[in-house]
Amino acid sequence: MNSTSQPEPTFVFFVDRSLGRKIIPEALRNANEVVKAHDDLFPQNTADTVWLAEAGRQGWLVLTKDTRIRYHANEIAALLNSGVRAFVLTARGDLTGAEMAEIFLKALASIKRVASENPAPFIARIPRDGSVEIIRIPRPESES
Numbered sequence: 249m250n251s252t253s254q255p256e257p258t259f260v261f262f263v264d265r266s267l268g269r270k271i272i273p274e275a276l277r278n279a280n281e282v283v284k285a286h287d288d289l290f291p292q293n294t295a296d297t298v299w300l301a302e303a304g305r306q307g308w309l310v311l312t313k314d315t316r317i318r319y320h321a322n323e324i325a326a327l328l329n330s331g332v333r334a335f336v337l338t339a340r341g342d343l344t345g346a347e348m349a350e351i352f353l354k355a356l357a358s359i360k361r362v363a364s365e366n367p368a369p370f371i372a373r374i375p376r377d378g379s380v381e382i383i384r385i386p387r388p389e390s391e392s
Contacts, residue, residue: 259360260284262308264299265292267337271345272311272352279353284308297326304330309363311352313337331368335359339376354378 263273265286273283290299300323303310310332327334335355337348351374352359358380362372372382 258282259363260306260308262286262299262303262306262310264310264312264314265290266313267311267348268345272349275346275349275353276356279356281356296323297330300326300330300332304332304368307368308332309359310334311337313348327371328369333363333366333368334371335362335380336371336373338373351376351378355380 260282261276261284263269263276263283263285269285269287273285276283286294286299289302300310312334314336337351339348339351343351355374355378358378359372359374362380362382366382370382372380374380
């Protein structure tokens with residue numbers, strides 16, 4: 249191949265079950281992204297530790313709206329042990345699938361930049377404005 253510039257890394261986005269299997273995955277695919285939806289690969293009741301481990305093995309970028317994930321010790325341990333790069337939609341309120349898809353699309357370039365520049369594992373938050381920020385995972389002894 250006669251390419252004069254390095255190709256942009258190809259990321260695979262794993263859309264967890266909290267985000268559904270249709271609207272958000274389709275919006276990302278329409279933006280020419282590679283997408284795996286939870287329910288296309290795993291039964292609905294699959295434990296988070298199972299799909300997180302697979303996402304880590306595969307190097308997928310996890311998209312979720314499960315804001316509680318960073319506060320549950322077993323989920324944090326699974327996330328850290330699996331080497332996942334997780335992006336959590338933290339927008340408050342009842343958002344439609346289309347509104348959530350719009351936020352993820354707005355955040356897409358930042359998600360890719362953060363994923364490229366930061367080693368796994370990490371959790372990043374995506375508020376309504378589509379910005380992306382890695383968040384510190386609280387240590388159990390510092391919880392109030």
